[in-house]
Amino acid sequence: MQVEGFTELVAPPGTGRIFSEPVRPGFADSAPSGRVRLDALARWIQNVAYADVADAGLEHAAAWVVRRTRICVNRFPWFRGHFTIATFCSGLGRMWAERRTTVTQAGEDQSNVEAVSLWVHLDPDDWRPVPLSEEELSVYAGSTAGREVTARLRHPTPESIERSSTWTFRATECDIAGHINNAAYWEPLEEELLGTGEPERIDAEIEYRTPAQPGETVILRGGPRRWIVSGGGEIHASMIVASD
Numbered sequence: 001m002q003v004e005g006f007t008e009l010v011a012p013p014g015t016g017r018i019f020s021e022p023v024r025p026g027f028a029d030s031a032p033s034g035r036v037r038l039d040a041l042a043r044w045i046q047n048v049a050y051a052d053v054a055d056a057g058l059e060h061a062a063a064w065v066v067r068r069t070r071i072c073v074n075r076f077p078w079f080r081g082h083f084t085i086a087t088f089c090s091g092l093g094r095m096w097a098e099r100r101t102t103v104t105q106a107g108e109d110q111s112n113v114e115a116v117s118l119w120v121h122l123d124p125d126d127w128r129p130v131p132l133s134e135e136e137l138s139v140y141a142g143s144t145a146g147r148e149v150t151a152r153l154r155h156p157t158p159e160s161i162e163r164s165s166t167w168t169f170r171a172t173e174c175d176i177a178g179h180i181n182n183a184a185y186w187e188p189l190e191e192e193l194l195g196t197g198e199p200e201r202i203d204a205e206i207e208y209r210t211p212a213q214p215g216e217t218v219i220l221r222g223g224p225r226r227w228i229v230s231g232g233g234e235i236h237a238s239m240i241v242a243s244d
Contacts, residue, residue: 005154005240006205007070009114010090010100016143019052020086023103025079033198034079037190041071042183045101045115048085056139063127066182067096067118067151070205075105075112082106089140091149095129096120097140098149120151127177155207155238158229160222167191167228171214179211185228185237188219193243202243212236 012018029040046066053059077083084104091098096118103113123130132140173184185206193199212228217236220227226239 006072006203006242007068007098007116007118009070009072009116010147012086012100012102013088013090013143013145016088016141017052017056017139018086018088018143019048019055020084021048021051022106023048023083023085025077025081025083027079030079031190031194031198035198036077036079037186038071038073038193038202038204039183039186039190041073041077041103041113041115042069042186044085044103045069045071045087045117046182048087048101049099049117049119052087058136058139060124061133061136062130063122063124063177064119065122065177066208067120068154068205068207069117069182070115070203071186072114072203073112073199073201074110074114075201076199077103077105077112083112088143090116091144091147092132092137092141093149093151094131096149096151097132098147118149118151153207153209155240156225157235157238158220158222158227159225161220162222164221165219166216167219168216169212169214174214177211179213180236182206182208185212185239188228189226189239189241199243202241204239204241204243207238209235209237 025036087101090100101115102111104111169180175181228237
């Protein structure tokens, strides 16, 4: 499952803040087989991130939007299972931060899912990038071991296209930021997986570019890469996929 270009999954810290809470898959999280879908995992990841910020008393300090997310599934969570989801800050930049997330079945040592996301730190009033406050740094810097991260785009633009298809985002997939929520971008890949059989494992990363609005888009595919683009060719997101 090795594909070049994935964001590093750093190990949990020996010190600093780690937030965790129990999570159970619901009906809407699960494929017909009972496997928890990738878009559901993406929602778990963003929900525990918000829960961590709220628990730290920082929910009004900033708004956070996702720039990039990698989800590496070693064993898919399944419906009726009991899991713990844990998250910590794994790197900092001037106006962004990296967050690691782990999903582990209750009573197990080996994780089911390892994920990493780059979040951009925004002013909650005008939604523009702003530096992290001293209060935020005091809460989250301890788990980073001084690790710095950048927010630059890393995925290539569309190249070596083998095929294309259309995909329609719905108005019900918009969130409070006024555009399609990041979890919905995983749905085209889920549609692909459901048409080819249940995967045992998968490692995939999405990089978010221009926010999408409800309506039709085009999915371009070339090897392990996918791009979600507008009818005019504007890139909404890019994806790297490795699976068994």
